[in-house]
Amino acid sequence: MVQYTPPSPDDFFQSVQKYLSKNELKKVQAAFEVARREHGEQRRKSGELFFTHPLTVAYYLSEYNLDADTLCAALLHDIAEDTKVSLQELRDQFGTEVAMLVDGVTKLKDVSAGIAKGRQLTPAQLQDASLAKMFDFMTNDVRVVLIKLFDRLHNMRTIKAMSPASQRRKAIETLTVYTPIANRLGIWKVKNELEALSLEVIKPHSYQFIKSQRDKLLKKQHELSQTVSGQILECLLEANLNVLNIYNSPENIYTLYQDLTSKKYGSREIDSAIRMVVLLEDWVSCYQALGLIHQLWKPVPGTFDDYIANPRDNLYRSLHTTVIHTSGNLVKVRFRTKAMDIVSQIGVLAKWRYKDSQYWSKEIADRVNAFLENIQENIALEPQNPTVGVKGVVEDVFRKQIQVFTPKGEPVDLPVGATALDFAYTIHTGLGNQSSSATVNGVLYPLNKPLTHGDQVKVTKRIKQGPHRSWLDEDLGYLTTNYARTHARRWFRRLSEEEAISQGKALLEQELRMLGMPDFSHERIVSFFGLSSTAELYYQLGRADLLPTTVATRVLEDTWNENPGRDFGNMVYAPDGES
Structure with missing residues (x-):
């Protein structure tokens, strides 16, 4: 080190x-x-x-x-x-x-009774409370x-x-x-x-291996990189473009590690492409330069990305392409302006480092504010349980993002893997709770199918409908974000104790009938989950703290252990959309 x-x-x-x-x-x-x-x-x-x-x-x-x-x-x-x-x-x-x-x-050394509810917090809960505090302060x-x-x-x-x-x-x-x-x-x-x-x-051994391989590759490619840089400069100057700088930008070690562990390039081979950054006077010149380089060297299909028109969620803007150099080497070229280059390196710090300059724009400020607001929304989900908010921030906000669009063309950032139903809850809790169907790019689309970057999404709602408990079943994949799951669960938690117990009992009886075991002991199920009574079991089912499918799995496991040869062919499945 x-x-x-x-x-x-x-x-x-x-x-x-x-x-x-x-x-x-x-x-x-x-x-x-x-x-x-x-x-x-x-x-x-x-x-x-x-x-x-x-x-x-x-x-x-x-x-x-x-x-x-x-x-x-x-x-x-x-x-x-x-x-x-x-x-x-x-x-x-x-x-x-x-x-x-x-x-x-x-850091929090102690947590108020309002949060801890009179209990001593565990180290993990204290850590979550400290992170929740930091997240809350940073949003302000x-x-x-x-x-x-x-x-x-x-x-x-x-x-x-x-x-x-x-x-x-x-x-x-x-x-x-x-x-x-x-x-x-x-x-x-x-x-x-x-x-x-x-x-x-x-991973000290992986770190040393990748660093050594990268250093050797950079040394080996130094001369070729100089040649590539000179050829790009000559090509663009001939077209009267104002080239501010061209520099080699090696891939960072952690990204190479991720590539290797995902077997993207093979278990012992790091990405050998030369990575060049070309700085130009304005964004129009970036597009012109892209066309010229595509004429100079053959572009690799599927490697063009326009992050100028569609900036990444981390403020990054550039045009990306990969070309095949006459030497046979792949060259990854990024075209951007000086302002884009500065923001791509120091991001929000440009607000102070280059105060009152073009490098900090309203567009960038709005994107940062949207990110902070997203954190605040997650932290505010359950103020008395900091773990919920921290989980939402780490799993949803920090996860790699995609951008989809509303029917009016408004962009919405979602974590990779998010569904049309997650989208609906992001737009409005009411839309999420009453969602009945979705169309993506004009085609009918399952509510539990992951969206892809660039999709245009429309969700139709059914008035006087609430969320389905099946949406909370992770195996069914309807809701992948902590934010959406929390809001769906809130619908059921607003039930009175009497309503929750009544609905929970009906759900359990329905689930057991579907399993072909209507007489299975409710008291036995209570023991499976370490609960105190059947009333508590019904209450948890009614509030969606415990799901019918979870109960069904445990009942089947118990029955199979008791009767390994039992035939479950008489099970009846309810149609999707149980509520």
């Missing part, structure tokens, strides 16, 4: 003096003094003074011209957690904004998560001081939470490094 030298106080102040006012510098200096005094002789596991950590995080942020309040919060971000200084004291000295940012990045101010990202970057760069078990736990959490955030905020420089550092911890 690379050795990282922490910045000195002089390095930090030289960095911030370039863009902060005198009053802002005084405020940052005061935060610096408080942090240095309060952390005192505290040591990190590496043996370094603990103060080097907040100083380094603040320095990283200063490289992108983050404002004075963010720098103060970075310097003070461990104060409330590791010293006797309170948030109120920070608020009194540095203002509400700094205190809010510090609070947002402070994205600077909270910027501090956390650079906090995690420094911790991962210095992770070797931790025990192997702690290293692995941190690396897995980084890949699960922090790299998806960096990705969706467009901060690829941080995302790529966090992925590589995490892989080095989790």
